[in-house]
Amino acid sequence: MIVMKFGGTSLANGERIKNIVEIIKTRIEKKPLVVVSAVSGVTDLLLNTAKESAEGKNPNKKVEEIIKIHKDILKELDLKEEFLLNDFVKMYDIFNGIYLLKENSPRTLDIVASFGEILSSKIVAEYLNSLKIPAKQYCGWDAGILTDDNFTNADILSETYEKIKSCLADPDKIPIITGFIAKNKNGEITTLGRGGSDYTASIIGAGLNVNEIEIWTDVDGIKTADPRIVEHAKQWDKITFGEISEMAYFGAKVLHPKTIRPAMKKQIPVRVLNTYNINNKGTLITKESQEYCPVRAISLKNNIVIIKISSIKMLYAYGFLAKIFEIFNRYRISVDLVTTSEISVSVTLDEPNGNSKNVDSA
Numbered sequence: 001m002i003v004m005k006f007g008g009t010s011l012a013n014g015e016r017i018k019n020i021v022e023i024i025k026t027r028i029e030k031k032p033l034v035v036v037s038a039v040s041g042v043t044d045l046l047l048n049t050a051k052e053s054a055e056g057k058n059p060n061k062k063v064e065e066i067i068k069i070h071k072d073i074l075k076e077l078d079l080k081e082e083f084l085l086n087d088f089v090k091m092y093d094i095f096n097g098i099y100l101l102k103e104n105s106p107r108t109l110d111i112v113a114s115f116g117e118i119l120s121s122k123i124v125a126e127y128l129n130s131l132k133i134p135a136k137q138y139c140g141w142d143a144g145i146l147t148d149d150n151f152t153n154a155d156i157l158s159e160t161y162e163k164i165k166s167c168l169a170d171p172d173k174i175p176i177i178t179g180f181i182a183k184n185k186n187g188e189i190t191t192l193g194r195g196g197s198d199y200t201a202s203i204i205g206a207g208l209n210v211n212e213i214e215i216w217t218d219v220d221g222i223k224t225a226d227p228r229i230v231e232h233a234k235q236w237d238k239i240t241f242g243e244i245s246e247m248a249y250f251g252a253k254v255l256h257p258k259t260i261r262p263a264m265k266k267q268i269p270v271r272v273l274n275t276y277n278i279n280n281k282g283t284l285i286t287k288e289s290q291e292y293c294p295v296r297a298i299s300l301k302n303n304i305v306i307i308k309i310s311s312i313k314m315l316y317a318y319g320f321l322a323k324i325f326e327i328f329n330r331y332r333i334s335v336d337l338v339t340t341s342e343i344s345v346s347v348t349l350d351e352p353n354g355n356s357k358n359v360d361s362a
Helices: 014-025 042-054 060-076 082-101 106-130 160-168 196-208 241-249 260-266 320-330
Strands: 002-006 032-036 135-138 174-178 181-184 189-191 212-217 238-240 270-274 283-286 304-310 335-340 344-350 358-361
Touching: 002 014, 002 196, 014 060, 014 106, 032 106, 032 196, 042 060, 042 082, 042 106, 060 082, 060 106, 082 106, 106 135, 106 174, 106 181, 106 189, 160 196, 174 196, 196 212, 196 260, 238 241, 241 260, 241 283, 320 335, 320 344
Parallel strands: 002 032, 002 212, 032 174, 135 174, 212 270, 238 283, 304 358
Antiparallel strands: 181 189, 270 283, 304 344, 335 344
16 A cells, blocks of 8 residues: 655646546555645635634635635536535635634634645545546545644644554545544544645554555655755755654755654655656655765755843753743744853744744843
8 A cells, every 4th residue: 555645736726636646547556545735725715714704804705716716626627516515615604604703713723724625635536436436535534533632733642543544444445535634532623734734644654554655746856955946956866764854844845844753653665756747756765874975955944033041040050951941841832953052042943923033031
């Protein structure tokens, strides 16, 4: 078995969906499980519409725009729209509820965001079935993914892997699974953080101990730098789990930072491939060490906040760092880098509102 994950740009329109179906057909003998993101741009449109609705702007025009994106794809694929009508109605209801109540909590945002993957996965499954290729749509929770209650950035619970085995162990149709979305123990919809479809693919792969996880995106593989910034960046044929984890955490956009954890634990190879260039063999991510290379890649991470904590009390003191990191732990804040001197500590964090700044505490 293999897992194939397709990102939003690979589902951008009917032509792109036809292309990924051709790719899936080449893997039929490997018993693929397919994980899909929302259609490119749809998640942002959903979340922006929720924000505007909570601010008092009637959402119906934006909902019509979201529906039209998917109806246009259905038309290109020669599919009827009836199988999505209930989802369209639910979208209207949710957004008008936000508009009337002026409420836009993290829990509500996860419900809103879930529509993107639900619609795209149903379209892909329906198109495969129209070609006489048996397929079945699964939401993340139907596939067994269970999370904690941290809405908008949930993490999976340990029982997820056993649930995946019972739900997907021997499917008689190709599973088309929503990336990014799941449910908690209360049956409430949660999301795994932006880019979480990669994470879903890795979770599914680890749960079933598949032979390989394929991440299909819009770049040829892992490169020495972002090719949009560095024109002649070199593509790697193979890198290690540890290297890609560092690169993803510090800004590389190819994979979601949490993606590698489940695959690494089960030592499942991950291959990054390009749906726009299927003849490129991509980059294989494995446990094995590569030849010595002093610099594997350069990553860029924007919107960083720097906090500098200075105190004469640090001099020859013990436990000072522990107290600082206890505060970060209390507020569930992840620290990127740390530097220390005799009387100061500097740390870098992701800036939640996207505005970088320096904070100097004397």
